[in-house]
Amino acid sequence: MAVATTFLLLLLLTTTTNSAPTYTTSIPANFTASHFQFIDQSGDFLRSTNRTYTAAIANPQPTSPSFYLLVYHSQSHTVIWSANRNNPITNSAQLRLSNTGLTIHNDSGVPVWSTPPIQSTVASLQLLDSGNLILVDRFNNTLWQSFDFPTDTVVSEQRFPVGKSLIASRNPADFSEGDYSFEMTTGDGMLRWRGLTYYRLLMDSKSVKNSNRPVSYLVVNGSGFYLFGDPGSGLVAQILITAPTANPGYRILKMTNEGRLVVMRYRDNVWVTDFATPSEDDGCRVPSHCGKLGFCSGGGCSCPPGFRGDRSTNGCSPSDASLSLPESCDSNSTRQRSNSSEDYIYVQLGKGMSYFSIGFTNPIKTGMDQSSCEDLCSANCSCLGFFHGNPSGSCYLLENHLGSITSSSNNGVNDPLGFIKAISSSISSRDLDDDSNSDFPVIGLVLLPASGVLLISIFAVWILRRRSNKTVSKTKKSMNGSFSGELEVFSIAGLPVRFDHGDLVEATADFSTQIGSGGFGTVYKGVLHDKTVVAVKKITALGAQGKKEFGTEIAIIGNIHHVNLVKLKGFCAHGSERFLVYEYMSHGSLDRTLFGSGPPLEWQERFEIALGTARGLAYLHSGCEHKIIHCDVKPENILLNDNMQVKISDFGLSKLLSPEQSGLFTTMRGTRGYLAPEWLTNAAISDKTDVYSYGMVLLELIQGRKNCVQATNRSSGNPTSSTDGRSSGSSGSRNHPRPRSFYFPLHALEMHEECRYLELVEPRLTGRVSKGEAEKLVKVALCCLHEDPSLRPTMANVVGMLEGVLAVGEPRLECLNFLRFYGRRFTEASMAESGAEVEMPNGFMVATTDNSSSPTASLNSFSYMSSQQVSGPR
Numbered sequence: 001m002a003v004a005t006t007f008l009l010l011l012l013l014t015t016t017t018n019s020a021p022t023y024t025t026s027i028p029a030n031f032t033a034s035h036f037q038f039i040d041q042s043g044d045f046l047r048s049t050n051r052t053y054t055a056a057i058a059n060p061q062p063t064s065p066s067f068y069l070l071v072y073h074s075q076s077h078t079v080i081w082s083a084n085r086n087n088p089i090t091n092s093a094q095l096r097l098s099n100t101g102l103t104i105h106n107d108s109g110v111p112v113w114s115t116p117p118i119q120s121t122v123a124s125l126q127l128l129d130s131g132n133l134i135l136v137d138r139f140n141n142t143l144w145q146s147f148d149f150p151t152d153t154v155v156s157e158q159r160f161p162v163g164k165s166l167i168a169s170r171n172p173a174d175f176s177e178g179d180y181s182f183e184m185t186t187g188d189g190m191l192r193w194r195g196l197t198y199y200r201l202l203m204d205s206k207s208v209k210n211s212n213r214p215v216s217y218l219v220v221n222g223s224g225f226y227l228f229g230d231p232g233s234g235l236v237a238q239i240l241i242t243a244p245t246a247n248p249g250y251r252i253l254k255m256t257n258e259g260r261l262v263v264m265r266y267r268d269n270v271w272v273t274d275f276a277t278p279s280e281d282d283g284c285r286v287p288s289h290c291g292k293l294g295f296c297s298g299g300g301c302s303c304p305p306g307f308r309g310d311r312s313t314n315g316c317s318p319s320d321a322s323l324s325l326p327e328s329c330d331s332n333s334t335r336q337r338s339n340s341s342e343d344y345i346y347v348q349l350g351k352g353m354s355y356f357s358i359g360f361t362n363p364i365k366t367g368m369d370q371s372s373c374e375d376l377c378s379a380n381c382s383c384l385g386f387f388h389g390n391p392s393g394s395c396y397l398l399e400n401h402l403g404s405i406t407s408s409s410n411n412g413v414n415d416p417l418g419f420i421k422a423i424s425s426s427i428s429s430r431d432l433d434d435d436s437n438s439d440f441p442v443i444g445l446v447l448l449p450a451s452g453v454l455l456i457s458i459f460a461v462w463i464l465r466r467r468s469n470k471t472v473s474k475t476k477k478s479m480n481g482s483f484s485g486e487l488e489v490f491s492i493a494g495l496p497v498r499f500d501h502g503d504l505v506e507a508t509a510d511f512s513t514q515i516g517s518g519g520f521g522t523v524y525k526g527v528l529h530d531k532t533v534v535a536v537k538k539i540t541a542l543g544a545q546g547k548k549e550f551g552t553e554i555a556i557i558g559n560i561h562h563v564n565l566v567k568l569k570g571f572c573a574h575g576s577e578r579f580l581v582y583e584y585m586s587h588g589s590l591d592r593t594l595f596g597s598g599p600p601l602e603w604q605e606r607f608e609i610a611l612g613t614a615r616g617l618a619y620l621h622s623g624c625e626h627k628i629i630h631c632d633v634k635p636e637n638i639l640l641n642d643n644m645q646v647k648i649s650d651f652g653l654s655k656l657l658s659p660e661q662s663g664l665f666t667t668m669r670g671t672r673g674y675l676a677p678e679w680l681t682n683a684a685i686s687d688k689t690d691v692y693s694y695g696m697v698l699l700e701l702i703q704g705r706k707n708c709v710q711a712t713n714r715s716s717g718n719p720t721s722s723t724d725g726r727s728s729g730s731s732g733s734r735n736h737p738r739p740r741s742f743y744f745p746l747h748a749l750e751m752h753e754e755c756r757y758l759e760l761v762e763p764r765l766t767g768r769v770s771k772g773e774a775e776k777l778v779k780v781a782l783c784c785l786h787e788d789p790s791l792r793p794t795m796a797n798v799v800g801m802l803e804g805v806l807a808v809g810e811p812r813l814e815c816l817n818f819l820r821f822y823g824r825r826f827t828e829a830s831m832a833e834s835g836a837e838v839e840m841p842n843g844f845m846v847a848t849t850d851n852s853s854s855p856t857a858s859l860n861s862f863s864y865m866s867s868q869q870v871s872g873p874r
């Protein structure tokens, strides 16, 4: 039915060719709209008189199936209001304006949202230049206005009255109501998490209270927040943000899904956060900052004593594996449980541990001893813990939801002590996690593999939730895929910010400090106005298609957050140029650390890098909404931060390459690089292609040098030749003198057959690595190299094997024989003179060209293999 409708609509659209034009200012009653009807305008159906605002039926992200009636700021594409935020519709569902009001219908014609009943006859719908969407009668009297029903945003000069709330979205891609809200009361503005107050506006250090009269409404303008009393009674309080400037830009007040009330300014195409409360320094004020029962201190997260990290809840749970946290009866887990208090065990939080709600609620009772307080909690299934204070005997119950634990501000002896309710269960799923003192070793062992799989899937979910809590200026944008090649007026869903070209020129001092270059372009170091150091990538290899899809791809990449993936901070489209702005990684890429001349990486560091890389890739493959195949896994794309933590870069970009560049990209590496055999055989490229490349990287991590060492007598320009020379020399003392050209994967296979794993490890680590450790990594690497992609483990399985929750696979020799062939070919090809050609299987040619004349010589990241190209009939 829906398909048929869609088809008909498409037919209609293709035959009539032009969709309905966008109205300006006003639409008379008896009007209908759907996204499809206005598809040429991206769903825009009404603009305000001077075009500052647009009303549309659109989706928050180009790929999102959820459509909303919304009003957005035209220039920044920031959504300031949405009607059906909890009831999204499809792109063919209808908005109807009749003389009784506005309704939104789903595909079956059932209303999912409507304006409240209106007494008079509606004459028209109008969008004012203030951003207010209104219904008026024929005398232009306002009958209904969107300003009376704010969602999560208040615009400059909009009055936000007492009693109204701003409810944050669940996330930038989902407008439905999330956990955080801001409510204006007569005394103050309250920030709440799941109904519990955790901050007040006037607690902010910048606030100034002028009187104790009740507040009537709040206004934000170019200089700050103003809380006004009843008409005539004047200003009650204010928070000054900045002195008025000549060009203040466009400002909004917004409750973010990260629990902060922010004022953002849009100027020169960039969002800047002028004000955020609680402030970044007060990060622990945000109740979910460290997840459930996570201990937040100084903005950092850990688990309180007696608790340990729990991936399934993105927080902490009791270390004692026989204890589990009860579900609140409030959340419909109808698991039948006895009510008697003997079943509960209370885990005490240490001294100095507090909880956000204690500062904002009164004790349920005072003058109570601890055990009575405990009984109160045990008697009510919505109670999840309590705090008890002496000598007042105050008893605070923690009900329905648990947030993060904070450190108490005054380390006094009289601080209430916290107790968390737990259920003692002999067998809980957590037993299987890691506990050596488990009472049920047999069961633990039997269930281990299953729990591993479970853990991995949970891990993906955990990662998904573990988003950065930083308040970054951001745009929320409704957008669909129909923008043209020009990107001058467009902004992106999710986090990345659009940068002004001038700002990037300034930040990079006119692109003066180049810090790298690769298949996609050149990377420059830059420093933004707010002193953050960034890496600015100028994309040079963008094809026409890539330009067109730039926005879509950036929207996807920008929404991917994982500790092991580099964060995209923003982008810039300037004429035909495209730039990406990433967080800057102080330690550069892995190849520098691994192959450079510094001290060798310790084995544990190598292991962490291997694990981090595997986690990042596993997330790309299965953790995020869109499966992303990296296509270019190699040490140059594995960056390291201050703590030597892995951050994978360049993911999601392969689709943007021009055909010529992607040809290069797919044919560059051949037998010697990280490129899987399927690149050469026209077989499908899948996530297993990345697994192969990962296996190659893992081998390099083990041995501390490149897999393909070539005779380097004439490639003096090759920056890595000296490294290779050194390591070649150091390995000369081994039993197996190496030929001048050397193909390590084959060597690894041979040593594996002879169980001589330690001989594969970086010689400088001799004595510091156990055979078992070496064996594990070598076996994982070889399994990743299996010729048949379907026989390679998934990245999630690799994570499991490295973490020890999955048994390490046994490499299959029959799937690795191709390495013998590659190895032989490699040495032969390396010996061949410049320009010689060596026949490859499947009709492929290996053309060896001189480094200096190679068209790819400028691509540094490929240079260590650029003296050879494998080209295929593509």
Ligand SMILES: *[C@@H]1O[C@H](CO)[C@@H](O)[C@H](O)[C@H]1NC(C)=O
Binding pocket: 028, 029, 030, 099
């Ligand atoms: C809208 O339609 C209703 C019922 O079909 C009709 O009574 C009314 O006059 C129409 N209004 C306008 C402005 O066309």
Ligand SMILES: *[C@@H]1O[C@H](CO)[C@@H](O)[C@H](O)[C@H]1NC(C)=O
Binding pocket: 106, 107, 108, 109, 110
């Ligand atoms: C429209 O909403 C009604 C009532 O909620 C529901 O029964 C129906 O399945 C919905 N139709 C579509 C296509 O979603």
Ligand SMILES: *[C@@H]1O[C@H](CO)[C@@H](O)[C@H](O)[C@H]1NC(C)=O
Binding pocket: 050, 052, 129, 130
């Ligand atoms: C549009 O009108 C609003 C309200 O009158 C005004 O604040 C804004 O500056 C105007 N914008 C433009 C682009 O004229």
Ligand SMILES: *[C@@H]1O[C@H](CO)[C@@H](O)[C@H](O)[C@H]1NC(C)=O
Binding pocket: 025, 026, 138, 139, 140
């Ligand atoms: C109502 O407002 C519209 C749009 O501003 C205007 O065109 C129209 O003349 C107004 N009608 C009356 C009766 O004031």
Ligand SMILES: *[C@@H]1O[C@H](CO)[C@@H](O)[C@H](O)[C@H]1NC(C)=O
Binding pocket: 221, 222, 223, 224, 226, 244
């Ligand atoms: C904002 O409003 C306050 C109070 O009405 C006023 O004093 C201030 O000048 C206004 N600032 C700007 C930039 O309009």
Ligand SMILES: *[C@@H]1O[C@H](CO)[C@@H](O)[C@H](O)[C@H]1NC(C)=O
Binding pocket: 330, 331, 332
């Ligand atoms: C619990 O179930 C009731 C009825 O089944 C439902 O209305 C309510 O929304 C549910 N609450 C939660 C938190 O899922």
Ligand SMILES: *[C@@H]1O[C@H](CO)[C@@H](O)[C@H](O)[C@H]1NC(C)=O
Binding pocket: 337, 338, 339, 340
């Ligand atoms: C738990 O308490 C509820 C309400 O007091 C009662 O209806 C229920 O029967 C009790 N369940 C058990 C297992 O005692």
Ligand SMILES: *[C@@H]1O[C@H](CO)[C@@H](O)[C@H](O)[C@H]1NC(C)=O
Binding pocket: 379, 380, 381, 382, 383, 399
């Ligand atoms: C448990 O606590 C909740 C929240 O305070 C309250 O609404 C409910 O009535 C209590 N239930 C019992 C059985 O006391």
